[in-house]
Amino acid sequence: MVKDTRQKILNATSHLFERQGYHATGLNEIVKESGTPRGSLYYYFPEGKEEIASESVKQRMAYISSHADEVMQQFAEPAEAVYALILGIMNNMGESCGTGAPIAAVALEASNTSERIRTACAKGYQDYQDVVAKKLIDGGFSEEKAQSLALTIHAAIEGVMILSRTSKNVTLIENVANDMKFLIEFSSKN
Amino acid sequence: MVKDTRQKILNATSHLFERQGYHATGLNEIVKESGTPRGSLYYYFPEGKEEIASESVKQRMAYISSHADEVMQQFAEPAEAVYALILGIMNNMGESCGTGAPIAAVALEASNTSERIRTACAKGYQDYQDVVAKKLIDGGFSEEKAQSLALTIHAAIEGVMILSRTSKNVTLIENVANDMKFLIEFSSKN
DNA sequence: AAAATTATACTAACTGGTCTATATAGGTAT
């Protein structure tokens, strides 16, 4: 595998970023966690940490969005699909609450500092939101209403992950799942 | 003013944490931004950065919660109050989108690292949520339903601030304000 | 042999934190 080392670096970076954010994650830590050679860092990412971060964010969000899309396809009704999506997040989180909100910390830290990272986050978020919006449109919502609801759903998801991690209580997520289901079911379709 | 220096340190810290988070904010930067003497840092906060952070988070969230409480009191209906609260956040954010989510970055960064900071964030968040819950109870919601709605509202607020900052677009917040108003108005009261 | 990849040593800047010396108060005894 030619790109194996490169991929290991990105995986380790995504993992560390999710747990502790951008600035707390050092290059040495990435090297150690990935088990890749130190010298390869700047070989594969000559532009340094910013490039690693931006690439890691892109890749992570692409994976998450495609996973969300799979969930969406498993349900006929958008309300059910979104409910399942959010519950799935809860189950993935585990009791320790060490993860969840894979790029939120990076997005906040970089929003005023690195335009490159910020835009990578913005695009990743938008793609994720579009997955939900698409499902809502398929379910009969107008394009505008779907985008509007998808935004609120996404915000609620992002927020509740922060609250879950901070309070070390995953059950909060179920609460939000119920409210989002309700919101979709009772909202007008245009 | 005897406690002037100490307060300046906390103010600067809160300000910097909101914009760039915990790890990106160095002690030197706090000293510089606050205009206080370097030697005073460890005089007022002998336990170091963690103590400064925990104190800063507490104070900041106390202020935000009391402000939210004031807004709640200006409206008879909880749906209207929450709507006004969220719109107020939008107006405070300003076009640059450099602020908003005052402790979210710190909460995410510290949730796996510093128990002291994590609990300070958790308590701050809970108090904020209680302000909203109280208003819902006053508006006729059951205690349980009020807590549940307050959580979702809080999550949506926290999340949309991240999304606004990342996309540099404050208008998203209005969208969430509308949906939260709707959610309150159409939810059953028990 | 040539190209791709990795190893190692290094830099300059910065980190959080400690240290001692010094100033500046406010109160007290003379």
Added chain:
DNA sequence: ATACCTATATAGACCAGTTAGTATAATTTT
């Protein structure tokens, strides 16, 4: 009032460790 004393507060040099990043040599792989 004045001299003295002590607690509070400030100044800033200093520490060891770490950071991101660079340069170049050695090693694989093709």
